[in-house]
Amino acid sequence: MSEITVADPIHETNTTRALTTSTSTSHDTSPEPFDSERVPVTLGTDIRSFLRVANRVEPHDPRIAYLCRVHAFEMAHIKDTYSTGRGVRQFKTALLQRLEQDEVTTIAKRKEKSDLGELRRVHRHYKNIIDQRSDSWDLENR
Structure with missing residues (x-):
């Protein structure tokens, strides 16, 4: 997380307040997962589900x-x-x-040309995993 610190004031005739600088070391670091459990009750549980999925896939697919x-x-x-x-x-x-x-940092990590392409790629990947597991489950339970 970046920290704001007070820098030495610039001595100009029309400026009297100190400027601040950020001491952030990198914009490429991964932020903490968003707290998916703190969704207001009035919004329901479906929003929480999307936030949980986001936290789970973030290490592999930040976009x-x-x-x-x-x-x-x-x-x-x-x-x-x-x-x-x-x-x-x-x-x-x-x-x-x-x-x-996250917008700026994740767009650079996108593996496809568009967000729609990115969603299709991940959907195909997980669909293949589900299909493989369901096929092996069918063979084991015959």
Whole structure:
């Protein structure tokens, strides 16, 4: 996480306040998983499911995790457009800040040309795994 520290003031005739600088070492570090358990009750459990999936796939597919969080944010916004529910405004603000942070870093790690292509790639991958496991399960239980 980057830390804000006060820098020495620049001595100009029209500037009297100190400037701040960021001491962040790298933008490529992975942030902490978004707390999927702190979803406001008024938003329901389906949003929590998308956030859990995002946390699980993030080490392998950070762009997919980002897209899951985008979908969770869109669902939260549809359910409570004006953020009137208890804790909804804080939740949506925290999620939006995380999305802004992840957008730039994850697009560089994208393996396909578009987000849709990225979703298709991951869908095919997991579908193949499920098909292989279901085939072996069928053979074992005959």
